[in-house]
Amino acid sequence: MENNKLADCADCGLSRNERICMNPQGRASKGCPTASEKKEIEKAKSIYENPDIKEFARQASLQESQCYSGRDKKPYTMRPTKPRIQEICEFAQKMNYTRLGLIFCVGMAREAKMVSAILSKQGFEVVSIVCKVGCVPKEEIGIKEEEKIFIGQHETMCNPIAQALIANNEKTQFNILLGLCVGHDSLFFKFADAPTTVLAVKDRVTGHNPLAAIYTSGSYYAWLNQKTDK
Numbered sequence: 001m002e003n004n005k006l007a008d009c010a011d012c013g014l015s016r017n018e019r020i021c022m023n024p025q026g027r028a029s030k031g032c033p034t035a036s037e038k039k040e041i042e043k044a045k046s047i048y049e050n051p052d053i054k055e056f057a058r059q060a061s062l063q064e065s066q067c068y069s070g071r072d073k074k075p076y077t078m079r080p081t082k083p084r085i086q087e088i089c090e091f092a093q094k095m096n097y098t099r100l101g102l103i104f105c106v107g108m109a110r111e112a113k114m115v116s117a118i119l120s121k122q123g124f125e126v127v128s129i130v131c132k133v134g135c136v137p138k139e140e141i142g143i144k145e146e147e148k149i150f151i152g153q154h155e156t157m158c159n160p161i162a163q164a165l166i167a168n169n170e171k172t173q174f175n176i177l178l179g180l181c182v183g184h185d186s187l188f189f190k191f192a193d194a195p196t197t198v199l200a201v202k203d204r205v206t207g208h209n210p211l212a213a214i215y216t217s218g219s220y221y222a223w224l225n226q227k228t229d230k
């Protein structure tokens with residue numbers, strides 16, 4: 001950070017076309033990292049010079065644009081065409097990955113079976129690993145009886161580090177996360193060797209659509225705008 005203002009793109013007051021990050025003739029807003037973080041932006045550019053990273057980024061960018069149809073039409077209005085599972089398969093094919101890790105939550109076991117079948121039919125070898133792998137009791141990480149979901153019973157901890165180590169051991173080339181909890185997903189990212197993408201995140205009350213609570217934060221979820229005690 002080159003000044004005391006933290007990056008604040010979320011609160012940028014400029015229209016898309018006025019923004020310096022969207023338009024080389026554009027302007028910087030308050031807390032604009034395009035204006036204040038030039039050193040980091042240059043550092044990032046040098047990281048993209050690594051041929052493997054550059055190719056990964058190039059294929060990701062190709063995949064991004066290929067998710068829209070009719071791009072040769074002028075004026076162009078965006079027409080997205082592909083669901084994320086298709087995007088993931090196409091990107092993995094572009095990168096010549098043959099062995100994929102499907103890293104899932106036991107609460108989405110049914111979905112994992114369907115996703116695994118789709119990936120197999122698309123020609124990938126699938127290594128699938130559930131969060132409860134290892135049957136390690138929650139007491140191992142200091143959880144007390146009254147802190148469990150099912151008080152008074154054995155409860156297996158979610159084990160994202162074991163999921164990552166098993167995926168690493170089985171040499172997955174690309175991992176796909178399906179429904180891992182907040183924090184468990186973070187540990188998986190930290191310990192996985194292969195790059196990882198997310199097919200879906202868990203949201204227990206919105207059918208795994210966390211933006212539902214955001215979209216309704218002006219009405220039914222208005223209480224989210226007040227600081228809550230945990």
Ligand code: SF4
Binds near residue numbers: 012021029030
């Ligand atoms: S980089 Fe600057 S111009 Fe772009 S969204 Fe962030 S604050 Fe706004």
